Amino acid sequence: MRVLRAEQFGLTREVEYGTPEQNEAxxxxxxxxxxxxxxxxxxxxxxxxxxxxxxxxxxxTAEEIEQAYGKVEAPFLEAIREAAANIRAFHEKQLRQSWVxxxxxxxxxxxxxxxxxxxxxxxxxxxAAYPSSVLMNVIPxxxxxxxxxxxxxxxxxxxxxxxxxxxxVAAAEAGVKELYRVGGAQAVAALAYGTNTIAPVDKICGxxxxxxxxxxRAVFGAVxxxxxxxxxxxxxxxxxxxDAAYVAADLLxxxxxxxxxxxxxxxxxxxxxxxxASEVERQLATLPxxxxxxxxxxxxxxxxxxxxxxxALAAVNRMAPEHLEVMVAEPxxxxxxxxxAGAIFLGPYSSEPVGDYFAGPNHILPTNGTAxxxxxxxxxxxxxxxxxxxxxxxxxxxxxxxxxxxxxxxxLEAHARAIGIRLEREGEQ
Amino acid sequence: MRVLRAEQFGLTREVEYGTPEQNEAxxxxxxxxxxxxxxxxxxxxxxxxxxxxxxxxxxxTAEEIEQAYGKVEAPFLEAIREAAANIRAFHEKQLRQSWVxxxxxxxxxxxxxxxxxxxxxxxxxxxAAYPSSVLMNVIPxxxxxxxxxxxxxxxxxxxxxxxxxxxxVAAAEAGVKELYRVGGAQAVAALAYGTNTIAPVDKICGxxxxxxxxxxRAVFGAVxxxxxxxxxxxxxxxxxxxDAAYVAADLLxxxxxxxxxxxxxxxxxxxxxxxxASEVERQLATLPxxxxxxxxxxxxxxxxxxxxxxxALAAVNRMAPEHLEVMVAEPxxxxxxxxxAGAIFLGPYSSEPVGDYFAGPNHILPTNGTAxxxxxxxxxxxxxxxxxxxxxxxxxxxxxxxxxxxxxxxxLEAHARAIGIRLEREGEQ
Numbered sequence: 104m105r106v107l108r109a110e111q112f113g114l115t116r117e118v119e120y121g122t123p124e125q126n127e128a129x130x131x132x133x134x135x136x137x138x139x140x141x142x143x144x145x146x147x148x149x150x151x152x153x154x155x156x157x158x159x160x161x162x163x164t165a166e167e168i169e170q171a172y173g174k175v176e177a178p179f180l181e182a183i184r185e186a187a188a189n190i191r192a193f194h195e196k197q198l199r200q201s202w203v204x205x206x207x208x209x210x211x212x213x214x215x216x217x218x219x220x221x222x223x224x225x226x227x228x229x230x231a232a233y234p235s236s237v238l239m240n241v242i243p244x245x246x247x248x249x250x251x252x253x254x255x256x257x258x259x260x261x262x263x264x265x266x267x268x269x270x271x272v273a274a275a276e277a278g279v280k281e282l283y284r285v286g287g288a289q290a291v292a293a294l295a296y297g298t299n300t301i302a303p304v305d306k307i308c309g310x311x312x313x314x315x316x317x318x319x320r321a322v323f324g325a326v327x328x329x330x331x332x333x334x335x336x337x338x339x340x341x342x343x344x345x346d347a348a349y350v351a352a353d354l355l356x357x358x359x360x361x362x363x364x365x366x367x368x369x370x371x372x373x374x375x376x377x378x379x380a381s382e383v384e385r386q387l388a389t390l391p392x393x394x395x396x397x398x399x400x401x402x403x404x405x406x407x408x409x410x411x412x413x414x415a416l417a418a419v420n421r422m423a424p425e426h427l428e429v430m431v432a433e434p435x436x437x438x439x440x441x442x443x444a445g446a447i448f449l450g451p452y453s454s455e456p457v458g459d460y461f462a463g464p465n466h467i468l469p470t471n472g473t474a475x476x477x478x479x480x481x482x483x484x485x486x487x488x489x490x491x492x493x494x495x496x497x498x499x500x501x502x503x504x505x506x507x508x509x510x511x512x513x514x515l516e517a518h519a520r521a522i523g524i525r526l527e528r529e530g531e532q
Numbered sequence: 533m534r535v536l537r538a539e540q541f542g543l544t545r546e547v548e549y550g551t552p553e554q555n556e557a558x559x560x561x562x563x564x565x566x567x568x569x570x571x572x573x574x575x576x577x578x579x580x581x582x583x584x585x586x587x588x589x590x591x592x593t594a595e596e597i598e599q600a601y602g603k604v605e606a607p608f609l610e611a612i613r614e615a616a617a618n619i620r621a622f623h624e625k626q627l628r629q630s631w632v633x634x635x636x637x638x639x640x641x642x643x644x645x646x647x648x649x650x651x652x653x654x655x656x657x658x659x660a661a662y663p664s665s666v667l668m669n670v671i672p673x674x675x676x677x678x679x680x681x682x683x684x685x686x687x688x689x690x691x692x693x694x695x696x697x698x699x700x701v702a703a704a705e706a707g708v709k710e711l712y713r714v715g716g717a718q719a720v721a722a723l724a725y726g727t728n729t730i731a732p733v734d735k736i737c738g739x740x741x742x743x744x745x746x747x748x749r750a751v752f753g754a755v756x757x758x759x760x761x762x763x764x765x766x767x768x769x770x771x772x773x774x775d776a777a778y779v780a781a782d783l784l785x786x787x788x789x790x791x792x793x794x795x796x797x798x799x800x801x802x803x804x805x806x807x808x809a810s811e812v813e814r815q816l817a818t819l820p821x822x823x824x825x826x827x828x829x830x831x832x833x834x835x836x837x838x839x840x841x842x843x844a845l846a847a848v849n850r851m852a853p854e855h856l857e858v859m860v861a862e863p864x865x866x867x868x869x870x871x872x873a874g875a876i877f878l879g880p881y882s883s884e885p886v887g888d889y890f891a892g893p894n895h896i897l898p899t900n901g902t903a904x905x906x907x908x909x910x911x912x913x914x915x916x917x918x919x920x921x922x923x924x925x926x927x928x929x930x931x932x933x934x935x936x937x938x939x940x941x942x943x944l945e946a947h948a949r950a951i952g953i954r955l956e957r958e959g960e961q
Contacts, residue, residue, distance in 0.1 A: 178937050179938070179941055185934060193633070199628075204622070211878075212622055212893055215867070215876070219904070219905050233942050234941070269941065305904045324902070326905065327902075327906065349950075349953065352946070352949055352953050355946040355949075355950070356950040358946070359944060359945070359946040390946055391943075391945045392945065392946065396946060434922075442646065443916075445919070447644070447918050447920050448922075448923075449920070449922040450922055450923070452924060452928040452954060453921050453923040454923075454950045454951055455947075456939055456948070456951055457923050457928065459947065460938040460947075461931055461935045462641060462921050462923065464641055464919035464920075464921055473756075474916065476734040476735050476756035477756065478917035479918075479919050487872075487904070487905055487907050488908060488910060489872075489874065489875065489903070489907075490876065490887070490893035490897075490908050491867070491876050492876065492877045492878070492882050492887045492891050493864075494879070494881045494883075494886050495881060496881050499883075499886065502614075502886075505611040505615070506611075506885050506886060506890045509663075509889040510885055512608055513662050513663070513664065514659065515885075516820045517781070517784040517787070517821065518785045518788070518884075518885040520819075521784070521883045521885055522885055525881060
């Protein structure tokens, strides 16, 4: 791994907006599904997925889901159930209440929180079909109280014919009752605008390839979308008390995702830096995905040396990593100085996969430096707020003139008169 | 006003994406400011605003702000101060705490909430320079704890040479200490990427013309942005107990904003519908902005008749209005059945301008039907969350195998090994 001075290091961040050709292809698919509905949806499914379906066959049946349970191993089922329970428990702690502030003059002001009515979750096909991501997308919506959660996934996933049974089991465990075998930009368009078979949703979330990402961007405004994920990142902040083998293993767990993934150690200890570099080599030798991990480490990996913990923290905050592991003598002591990070893993036993799969916090995190201003997927993402304003007659009589002054200053006479007409009439009585 | 059956009515919603020429112009401005900094910023200010400045003159001085206080009337100052206090009080009630869940095995899971570090507020020039909007954008950020709030506004606002003193006073009352006389796409680019004079921000909010909106869209990803507002809407839901003059006045207060604004009455009472229609005519006759209001009422206004309150509520929820006034015999009784609305004004004295200016809830609300999935501007918009994961050795030993099962199922062996290496070493001890 390359060794650099922490003070100079910055991540290059490029946002993927697709080629003009990809954008045009997506625009046409979205428009066709919007205007032609199921017919277009089925035609694109045949064209892109090579599967010929009828509208009645789009929905996954209860039998298929039941059969899927027969195909998964008991330890998988046990683990995913416990993970789902942990994720549910963590997200339930985020739930908030509507509130109202009742004032002595009768005024009531508040925020009413309500779940979105219908949410669509996209689950990609192929090797990116992760049961854990199904839980992480669905459970927060369910905890928020969203009454209708619908899942779409390409007709063949997990490299198998038909939908991966592990995906079906994860969906069922998360509580999804409505699933359709449809994917790509056409599935996103169907969720956004609705067809005869698939009713439109209020929000679309879940990862996908570039066509799915561009389709989400194209329908944003008609519906809400989640953020569009960039490549995955880990930063490990460590001092000379850290175990080099643990640090190396955690860096590699990020690097195996994808050649674009970044795995970076920031340390005040040159000795640890050296030890991690050789541990990475040692562990890489026997990794099944050594090829991908090696390319990621060479292109985007780095060991950053800092003179002081201050300098190390500055580098971390500048990078605003998706995942941050803190392996120092006193990890809790640094928490207050970490300004930007999607998820913070403290201490030697909080290896990133603990959070990826099991502990409960969401594994869908802000990438690409956006932890500066955005958050892990959470229950708030599936709630909307309405302001509540109840003004009593007393309150209006007391404050009406001031409201009229402000409205008139802005040249909005009809606003002033809406108050004025009430003051005239009610003031007399 | 046209009278229609409520059951058939739907609003047409078109999202404004700009012409290809406008998009290209914005792209070039953003790119120039990104690469050339202050030089480009000053050149565009001269070109578009006709004002020649030096970099040192971009920042508004403390003296200018002090002088502005000398130019505003006492009743304005008094009203804006009380409004600011109300807005602050309402937003302070939204503040949330970071939390941590400490479990018996030593596991700690939580959410750490932190304010964004630096936020930019755009304030448009000309007749759209509203002191009330300054308060509504700045105060939530300030309550969230954002330490740096910076405002930009074109060098000539409010139809006067120099910046409108009312805007300067509103900014000062809201607590802004850093203001620059720069506007348009070039100001957005400066906030997003920074120049020598203006440090980059994490989020840009505030309304603007189409160039400002397109520039915000273009820099999204590098920074966060607020939602891009569509035309303003009011829906009044009323039964035969409502006062037709109040209803008409409130509809007109929306219609005077702009020809694209929508003002719609939904009622179960044909008699009220008739009365409101003639009241609108009567009140229009003497309105200073009768011209705009008439065009808005003709193009986008409507009186929707519903057979039942059920049908009326369905129409309201379908429209998902920005502002909803409920003037029925028992307004509180309907609250639970209003699914989609930005702000809900209950009863005869809660005229929309009460919320636009004074009561405390934010007047920046989801437009264009997006109340289905989005919310008024609020304190959460200026906070970010980080997940906190601390796993104890006990917790890892207990759960490690399950985590490895899930990782291996997804083909991520390095994830499994990051856990496995710890189980091996720590299990032995």
